[in-house]
Amino acid sequence: xxxxxxxxxxxxxxxxxxxxxxxxxxxxxxxxxxxxxxxxxxxxxxxxxxxxxxxxxxxxxxxxxxxxxxxxxxxxxxxxxxxxxxxxxxxxxxxxxxxxxxxxxxxxxxxxxxxxxxxxxxxxxxxxxxxxxxxxxxxxxxxxxxxxxxxxxxxxxxxxxxxxxxxxxxxxxxxxxxxxxxxxxxxxxxxxxxxxxxxxxxxxxxxxxxxxxxxxxxxxxxxxxxxxxxxxxx
Amino acid sequence: xxxxxxxxxxxxxxxxxxxxxxxxxxxxxxxxxxxxxxxxxxxxxxxxxxxxxxxxxxxxxxxxxxxxxxxxxxxxxxxxxxxxxxxxxxxxxxxxxxxxxxxxxxxxxxxxxxxxxxxxxxxxxxxxxxxxxxxxxxxxxxxxxxxxxxxxxxxxxxxxxxxxxxxxxxxxxxxxxxxxxxxxxxxxxxxxxxxxxxxxxxxxxxxxxxxxxxxxxx
Numbered sequence: 478x479x480x481x482x483x484x485x486x487x488x489x490x491x492x493x494x495x496x497x498x499x500x501x502x503x504x505x506x507x508x509x510x511x512x513x514x515x516x517x518x519x520x521x522x523x524x525x526x527x528x529x530x531x532x533x534x535x536x537x538x539x540x541x542x543x544x545x546x547x548x549x550x551x552x553x554x555x556x557x558x559x560x561x562x563x564x565x566x567x568x569x570x571x572x573x574x575x576x577x578x579x580x581x582x583x584x585x586x587x588x589x590x591x592x593x594x595x596x597x598x599x600x601x602x603x604x605x606x607x608x609x610x611x612x613x614x615x616x617x618x619x620x621x622x623x624x625x626x627x628x629x630x631x632x633x634x635x636x637x638x639x640x641x642x643x644x645x646x647x648x649x650x651x652x653x654x655x656x657x658x659x660x661x662x663x664x665x666x667x668x669x670x671x672x673x674x675x676x677x678x679x680x681x682x683x684x685x686x687x688x689x690x691x692x693x694x695x696x697x698x699x700x701x702x703x704x705x706x707x708x709x710x711x
Numbered sequence: 712x713x714x715x716x717x718x719x720x721x722x723x724x725x726x727x728x729x730x731x732x733x734x735x736x737x738x739x740x741x742x743x744x745x746x747x748x749x750x751x752x753x754x755x756x757x758x759x760x761x762x763x764x765x766x767x768x769x770x771x772x773x774x775x776x777x778x779x780x781x782x783x784x785x786x787x788x789x790x791x792x793x794x795x796x797x798x799x800x801x802x803x804x805x806x807x808x809x810x811x812x813x814x815x816x817x818x819x820x821x822x823x824x825x826x827x828x829x830x831x832x833x834x835x836x837x838x839x840x841x842x843x844x845x846x847x848x849x850x851x852x853x854x855x856x857x858x859x860x861x862x863x864x865x866x867x868x869x870x871x872x873x874x875x876x877x878x879x880x881x882x883x884x885x886x887x888x889x890x891x892x893x894x895x896x897x898x899x900x901x902x903x904x905x906x907x908x909x910x911x912x913x914x915x916x917x918x919x920x921x922x923x924x925x926x927x928x929x
Contacts, residue, residue, distance in 0.1 A: 554793050555792075555793060556789060556792060556793065556928050556929070557928070557929040558929070568793060569795065571793070572793065573789065573790070573793050575786055575789055575790075576786070577784075577785055577786025577789070578785070578786060579785055579786040579787040579789070579790040580785060580787075581718070581722055581785065581787070582785075583721075583722055583725040584718070584721065584722070584725075588718075588721075592714055592715075592718045593790070593794075595713075595714030596714055596715065596791070596794045596795070596796060597794060597795060598795065634790075638794075
């Protein structure tokens with residue numbers, strides 16, 4: 478198994494090697510989640526999730542629909558607060574790719590990507606377009622793209638964020654087999670540069686150093702999350 | 712942040728961006744009111760400041776729900792919330808972009824429409840000044856309301872109801888400044904209060920809006 482996955486606390490607190498600057502996608506970054514519980518709509522869906530994802534590794538999240546894969550990814554991304562537990566590094570090192578790609582229909586492919594590159598203070602739009610085979614489409618408005626092409630553009634955004642840890646929620650939806658292979662290559666390149674990826678997917682991406690974590694083991698007993706805004710308004 | 716501003720301006724001015732909707736509404740209102748109340752010059756001159764300010768306010772209101780709803784639907788808001796720019800900055804920039812495509816054109820167009828409503832000569836300066844000082848507050852308050860209602864299905868109605876009471880002080884002082892200007896009384900106090908509302912809104916509402924978005928993204 479590529480990533481070490483543990484349910485017990487002390488195992489996860491072991492010392493890791495010091496970080497060093499590697500690759501174009503920033504510094505090597507280990508993702509450590511310690512005893513995390515996360516909630517959806519005020520109900521705790523997962524608890525006791527602990528894992529360590531070393532730089533250069535990918536971890537695939539598995540589990541039936543509704544188990545909380547998206548909730549876990551959104552919590553790790555910092556979009557919603559954790560009920561309890563710790564996540565390191567801070568959200569500034571993570572980037573999240575959801576079901577929605579964050580594209581503007583009226584802008585061209587290049588303009589869409591250039592915007593996200595500018596927001597993250599990065600360059601490399603051309604390389605990202607090339608990596609996902611979008612160079613020929615670069616001047617086309619995003620509204621004229623097919624679903625799979627839009628998805629590829631959404632995934633190209635990951636490359637211009639310059640962030641080491643990718644949180645991917647069903648990245649291969651609406652991609653054909655060739656595009657899945659293309660994306661798997663991009664992902665392998667990212668991992669080779671010292672990046673890491675936490676992926677919720679049911680598709681085998683053919684990553685040789687990917688671990689698998691079945692979230693069924695962490696299913697919470699449907700308790701209401703303690704306190705907070707959600708409970709007050711539920 | 713500049714990239715976000717440029718993107719919003721570009722989106723607003725491209726086909727289907729909604730730029731011009733507020734302007735068209737403002738124009739319609741200024742054209743239709745004289746037809747509705749009759750062509751009597753003295754009456755028009757008396758109601759012109761109020762009509763122009765109400766028109767500007769409603770024209771602003773028209774495009775408020777687009778500020779965050781579109782970004783929420785296509786997932787951009789999630790990605791902006793995890794981007795290196797602070798969410799407070801996102802709210803401020805989006806309010807600025809909204810002002811640049813609604814409030815500023817309304818302000819520049821208002822002297823032309825004031826002619827249609829027979830606004831007396833001394834009022835023009837005060838009309839443009841009061842709109843220039845007051846419409847940023849409309850965009851800022853609107854951005855806060857849009858942040859509160861983002862993610863709600865058909866949040867537009869709730870947004871209008873939330874925002875209208877907050878718009879009232881701006882409307883009162885704005886129209887009052889023009890009226891006093893027309894009458895030759897000192898309009899400075901009303902203008903200062905208007906500027907105060909805008910400054911207060913600019914200082915506080917980006918933070919309140921960002922907090923509302925964080926809650927709504929959960």
